Amino acid sequence: MSTTTTIVTGGDKKIRRSTARVEPIYYLFLIPTLILFTLAITVPAVMGIFFSFTDSIGIGTWNFSGLTNYIAIFSDPAVLQSYLFTFGFSLATVIVVNIVAFMLAVGLTSRIRFKTGLRAIFVIPMVISGIIIAYVFNFLFSNSLPAFGAATGIEWLQTSILASPDFAWIAIVIVTAWQAIPGTLLIYIAGLLSVPGDVYEAADIDGATKFQQLTRITVPLVAGYVVINIILGFKGFLNAYDIIIGLTNGGPGTATRSVAMTIITGFNGGDYAYQMANATLFFIVAIIIALIQLSANRGRNAL
Incomplete structure (x- = not known):
């Protein structure tokens, strides 16, 4: 990570601004974690929520049942x-x-x-x-x-x-x-x-x-x-x-x-x-x- 400091002069005042630029290498280390999290957590969760609106038994065919499961709970x-x-x-x-x-x-x-x-x-x-x-x-x-x-x-x-x-x-x-x-x-x-x-x-x-x-x-x-x-x-x-x-x-x-x-x-x-x-x-x-x-x-x- 590199940091750049800029001094802006306005009248008699000097304002110091600091901006940080993230190196691309950090994103490279982040990508594997995001992929694993998406495959192991996000995708199964979305699929589970989707099937909660069906009559699926986990395998085979299924049909939409709307809010039937939620009402029955x-x-x-x-x-x-x-x-x-x-x-x-x-x-x-x-x-x-x-x-x-x-x-x-x-x-x-x-x-x-x-x-x-x-x-x-x-x-x-x-x-x-x-x-x-x-x-x-x-x-x-x-x-x-x-x-x-x-x-x-x-x-x-x-x-x-x-x-x-x-x-x-x-x-x-x-x-x-x-x-x-x-x-x-x-x-x-x-x-x-x-x-x-x-x-x-x-x-x-x-x-x-x-x-x-x-x-x-x-x-x-x-x-x-x-x-x-x-x-x-x-x-x-x-x-x-x-x-x-x-x-x-x-x-x-x-x-x-x-x-x-x-x-x-x-x-x-x-x-x-x-x-x-x-x-x-x-x-x-x-x-x-x-x-x-x-x-x-x-x-x-x-x-």
Whole structure:
């Protein structure tokens, strides 16, 4: 990239203008990425939206059906249940993840021993595959905890929580949060480390307690990081799939079936066009959440 500076004289004033010219070599590096993105993302998305207006089963002939698939979605109890579960699960998980991650971040940025090693330990769940984590916790919830409950006489532990239509979602929230907390924790640590130490020293001089410093200094100064974690976490949890597959496979019945699982299951079951319409609606929801993120972060300097 080359830069050209021009000085324009107007009366007694001199105005300095700088223009940057991008070298063609940069566009050469950009072209392969654009081609891959177009072939792997844009073209399949456009084709999917097109087929959502048809009766296609994924192969063979098809006919246009207009808005039939979209109208049917809003009266399909299975789809509506999947949206209800997904949004409820996402909201609960976001709350749990952010509260626990923020508390850990405060502890791991305080003056404690071995905090560097503890940070490394807490990050481990983030690098483990979600499906592996799900199968491990499946064994714990289905075998270890019931066996412990039988040995200790604790009746409510003797039945696997994964077999309960009313409480299986709690297990999914616990496992998802266990994997998601490290990423959120790292963002909070970065935010807490960006707060100037002079602010806390001034607060100590004024007699502020640690709790007052936390609520009146720390929380307001890292508010941007809180917003980022909430929005990114909510968007990520909306796509929950692998952990649900490994824990409950959408059961009992369809009690824990997410939108992503409903769409993928429909693809395999011959409801290609119908679930493509569902995927399109879900894409619109994701776009709305992204716009909310941009609006919430406007004017903030975090990250």
